[in-house]
Amino acid sequence: xxxxxxxxxxxxxxxxxxxxxxxxxxxxxxxxxxxxxxxxxxxxxxxxxxxxxxxxxxxxxxxxxxxxxxxxxxxxxxxxxxxxxxxxxxxxxxxxxxxxxxxxxxxxxxxxxxxxxxxxxxxxxxxxxxxxxxxxxxxxxxxxxxxxxxxxxxxxxxxxxxxxxxxxxxxxxxxxxxxxxxxxxxxxxxxxxxxxxxxxxxxxxxxxxxxxxxxxxxxxxxxxxxxxxxxxxxxxxxxxxxxxxxxxxxxxxxxxxxxxxxxxxxxxxxxxxxxxxxxxxxxxxxxxxxxxxxxxxxxxxxxxxxxxxxxxxxxxxxxxxxxxxxxxxxxxxxxxxxxxxxxxxxxxxxxxxxxxxxxxxxxxxxxxxxxxxxxxxxxxxxxxxxxxxxxxxxxxxxxxxxxxxxxxxxxxxxxxxxxxxxxxxxxxxxxxxxxxxxxxxxxxxxxxxxxxxxxxxxxxxxxxxxxxxxxxxxxxxxxx
Numbered sequence: 001x002x003x004x005x006x007x008x009x010x011x012x013x014x015x016x017x018x019x020x021x022x023x024x025x026x027x028x029x030x031x032x033x034x035x036x037x038x039x040x041x042x043x044x045x046x047x048x049x050x051x052x053x054x055x056x057x058x059x060x061x062x063x064x065x066x067x068x069x070x071x072x073x074x075x076x077x078x079x080x081x082x083x084x085x086x087x088x089x090x091x092x093x094x095x096x097x098x099x100x101x102x103x104x105x106x107x108x109x110x111x112x113x114x115x116x117x118x119x120x121x122x123x124x125x126x127x128x129x130x131x132x133x134x135x136x137x138x139x140x141x142x143x144x145x146x147x148x149x150x151x152x153x154x155x156x157x158x159x160x161x162x163x164x165x166x167x168x169x170x171x172x173x174x175x176x177x178x179x180x181x182x183x184x185x186x187x188x189x190x191x192x193x194x195x196x197x198x199x200x201x202x203x204x205x206x207x208x209x210x211x212x213x214x215x216x217x218x219x220x221x222x223x224x225x226x227x228x229x230x231x232x233x234x235x236x237x238x239x240x241x242x243x244x245x246x247x248x249x250x251x252x253x254x255x256x257x258x259x260x261x262x263x264x265x266x267x268x269x270x271x272x273x274x275x276x277x278x279x280x281x282x283x284x285x286x287x288x289x290x291x292x293x294x295x296x297x298x299x300x301x302x303x304x305x306x307x308x309x310x311x312x313x314x315x316x317x318x319x320x321x322x323x324x325x326x327x328x329x330x331x332x333x334x335x336x337x338x339x340x341x342x343x344x345x346x347x348x349x350x351x352x353x354x355x356x357x358x359x360x361x362x363x364x365x366x367x368x369x370x371x372x373x374x375x376x377x378x379x380x381x382x383x384x385x386x387x388x389x390x391x392x393x394x395x396x397x398x399x400x401x402x403x404x405x406x407x408x409x410x411x412x413x414x415x416x417x418x419x420x421x422x423x424x425x426x427x428x429x430x431x432x433x434x435x436x437x438x439x440x441x442x443x444x445x446x447x448x449x450x451x452x453x454x455x456x457x458x459x460x461x462x463x464x465x466x467x468x469x470x471x472x473x474x475x476x477x478x479x480x
């Protein structure tokens with residue numbers, strides 16, 4: 001299901017019976033009795049604004065043919081071609097991932113290599129990516145033991161390269177397995193690209209992950225011509241990976257809302273972060289003898305509630321996709337405002353890591369008894385934390401994150417993020433509230449007001465009489 005609204009109503013038929021009172025880019029508001037409302041707020045966009053009808057409409061990421069032979073979806077700016085090309089409506093930007101192979105770095109530092117050398121002289125092509133076939137919300141290209149997918153999301157694109165078997169690896173030290181993308185002239189300067197930004201598009205760092213859960217950040221660099229973008233990982237890491245392996249360089253245009261997690265090697269020090277992947281890790285694990293800790297970060301645009309709203313109840317719902325329960329653990333929601341470190345970046349990562357640790361527990365989200373692939377809903381969260389005219393931030397922390405686990409054991413949940421391709425698995429904030437009074441039109445009375453009573457005065461006229469004691473005396477000719 002590629003339409004979040006349809007997906008939610010399908011799984012919650014009781015909610016489908018409630019009238020929709022309003023919509024926004026990130027929320028759906030349902031009417032309850034009187035002025036009571038239920039707001040469903042997601043991290044990824046769920047609506048787009050249709051100027052023709054002057055209304056918010058649900059985003060449906062199923063690709064549809066365009067007049068020019070390419071594909072897109074209403075309300076989303078991306079234009080996809082069967083040759084793997086990606087364009088943006090109203091922009092000159094265009095790129096196309098067209099082959100994968102080995103790039104021999106000749107023992108040079110990758111930054112100087114990208115500028116001083118011609119990668120074409122050291123590139124060994126292994127796979128040529130040809131015409132794609134359309135599958136619902138994505139374009140798929142297969143090349144032997146490799147699959148390349150371009151997946152349309154409500155706020156961007158997810159580009160996944162899946163290796164089902166080890167590729168033919170070059171034994172030369174410093175070699176990288178990479179994809180090569182063609183860029184427009186002047187797209188990026190030559191050299192390393194950490195988190196690229198082009199117009200309103202953001203290019204997150206991205207990750208490679210194997211079937212055992214081992215992860216490594218992607219490296220990106222542009223050659224000296226400025227026309228080729230390389231994204232890849234060291235062949236040394238691939239040689240020890242468990243297959244299949246997924247590489248995921250993404251394009252993100254959500255702009256104002258995002259979530260993710262930060263990884264650390266100790267309770268006090270972070271090491272890397274991920275704000276573009278499809279998952280949020282929370283907890284700790286011993287990965288191949290090395291301790292790894294994870295803390296989660298969530299952000300919701302709650303401005304559609306508006307001033308004057310009275311929040312009555314708040315709950316957070318997440319979807320766990322993986323579980324490790326070597327010891328009993330509890331994951332808590334913490335009221336941590338990490339807006340000063342938003343968006344996540346290398347320079348702000350450590351402050352966000354320390355700030356979440358210092359925050360206090362607010363409510364239980366899940367325990368080690370909660371299985372994977374079943375949604376978990378938090379205890380009631382404080383209502384005064386919700387920012388009715390801005391963004392509301394939360395953190396996720398596990399009480400066993402620093403436990404000394406045996407090798408490849410741990411205590412953690414892995415949740416779907418706002419970037420997950422399945423809409424029903426994305427984080428959801430449920431807010432029950434009393435709506436503000438309208439500025440114009442009829443005003444609905446509170447249900448708590450006493451019922452009106454009609455009182456009529458008694459207007460009947462009642463006639464009464466009483467005996468009068470009088471005497472009648474006649475005067476005749478002056479005499480009585």
